[in-house]
Amino acid sequence: MDHKRKLxxxxxxxxxxxxxxxxxxxxVVTGIRRCGKSSLLKLMVQHLKDSGIKDDQIIEMNFESFDFHNMDAAGFYNYVKARSIPNKRMYLxxxxxxxxxxxxxxxxxxxxxxxxxxxxxxxxxYMLSSEYSTYLSGRCVEIKMLPLSFRExxxxxxxxxxxxxxxxxxxxxxxxxxxxxxxxxxxxxxIYLRYGGMPGLAETGLNQERAMILLDGIYSTVVVRDILERETLKNQTRVTDPALLRKIILFLADNLGSRISLSSIGNTLADEGLVEKKGKRSKPSVITVQNYVxxxxxxxxxxxIKRxxxxxxxxxxxxxxxxxVDPGLRNYLLGFRDRDRGHILENIVYFELLRRGYDVSVGKIGTAEVDFVAVKADEKIYFQVTESMLDEKVREREIAALQKIKDNYPKVILSLEPGFDDSYEGISSVHVLDWMLEPYH
Structure with missing residues (x-):
């Protein structure tokens, strides 16, 4: 089958x-490995060809291919220059x-x-935050790619x-x-809660064993190539202990949506005996934890996400x-746990807001907390996320935080089981699946 047809x-x-x-x-298309960046470039190439751009005006290079293994800057430049056609626009x-x-x-x-x-x-x-911005400040546009939304x-x-x-x-x-x-x-x-939205899973047929193998490959590649090897390339020694890195990953995955201080990560790892005691130092320093995070x-x-x-x-x-970034990766790391569904739901809503172009923060109002404050241009929406609103105590808790906010911006509670019809005192109750399946504007 033609690979392009499968895209x-x-x-x-x-x-x-x-x-x-x-x-x-x-x-510049950025995002975790295997979230679909390469396929997106292929889709764009196909769009160009469909709009009349000739094949010889398009140069494609995938630096994960052995064809370009160990290519240096001069080789990179000469390869493209030799294939560029004078007096024609090239697409690189x-x-x-x-x-x-x-x-x-x-x-x-x-x-x-x-x-x-x-x-x-x-x-x-890092390629954008440091190196790239130095050379092309103001001359690049970043497109942040995420794994599949539920609609996708x-x-x-x-x-x-x-x-x-x-x-x-x-x-x-x-x-x-x-x-x-x-x-x-x-x-x-x-199924989405269980396996997540990595596009490659569509080829596994949602077989649990094959899905776990694919997620393991993604995890290992991110840790080895994008963290440990990347640190070596930068000639830095911020992240040197693969075992400590995994423990911090597991800690963060187990505490989604919880308020976390960097010192608390080190303290917890030490208290639970997850890091070796070295003399008087029984935990990694805050700076070490910060570097790993x-x-x-x-x-x-x-x-x-900031408060x-x-x-x-x-x-x-x-x-x-x-x-x-993906609930499937969390389940790969920690196993499938029904008791965590509320946290995973909150996690999914956060990334859905990012896809829709919102800047997102956690809202603090007095001693209460609002899960998400979503801002875009002149638009602002407050969101609470909970698995079910059927319990009266849960309803009171979720509503109370939003009631303390005295401005006139929309206030929404998203849940899998809305506890009241449409709205209450200006607070909307929306089924989270209806919300997630809305078309983007």
Missing amino acids: KSRDLYLAKLKGFQDTEPVK FFDEVQHVTRWEDVVNAFRVDLDCDIYVTGSNA FIDFYGFHLRESTGAFGEKRKLVSDQDGNPYEIRELFN NALIEAYFFYE FDIRGKEYLRTLGKYYI
Whole structure:
């Protein structure tokens, strides 16, 4: 079968690439390994060909391929220059370009020396935060890619989503497979909660053993290539202990959505005997923990969310939260635990807000906390997330924090079991699956 036919579209990200086509900035697609960056470049190449760009105007290089193994900066430059056609616009696609030392010099040279439109991917944020920005500050646009949303998950696995109108005019969403057989949306969501949204899982047929092998491969590659080897390339020794790195990963994965201080990580690891005692030092220093956590964030494995004082209108420096990029990776690390469904649901909502372009923080108001404050341009929405609102005490707790906020921005409670109809004192109660399946604007 033609490989191109098997590519599933990622419309959210492809639309962004198309929007920047033939503009000066270098298009930089970032995200954790295997989230679909390479396929996105292939989709963009196909779009160019469909719009009349000739094959010889397109140069594709995947630096994970042995074809370009150990290629240095000069070899990189000469390879592209030799294949560029004078007086024609070239379209350059460089996948995992961070493997080439001084790649940023080369890409900058292409901008100066060639008539070209450049697209690159990378699996480590360090390439943008330090190296790249030095050379191309203001001349690149970052497109942040994530694993599949629930809506994309449904599409990737060959299901069809449609909306139906009930007997009393109510709207409801229905899902069926390619043969028209109906499925419960909740059933598919339970699979999404379990296996996550890594695109490669669609090829495993959601077989648990094969899924775990694939997730193990992703985990190992991120840890070894994007953290441990990357640190060596930078000639730094911030992250040197693979065992400690794994323990910190497990700690963060086990404490999704909890307020965490860096010192508490070290204390917990020491108290539980997870780190060896060395003389008087019984725990890793805060600086060491910070370095390891930063490396995980740079590899897009975990995302940090800051706390925001709603009344004081300022960000707080202490007790942030961490979310894992994909629930399947968490289940691979810790096993499948039903008691954690609420935390995983919160985790999923956080990344859905990022996909929709919101800046997200945790809201603090007095002693109460709002799960997410989502801001985009002039828009602001407050969100609480809970698995069920059927219990009266849970309802009171979730509503109470939102009631303390006195502005007029929307306030929404997302749950799998809404506890009241539509709204209460201006607070909307929304089924989280309906919300997640809304089309993006």
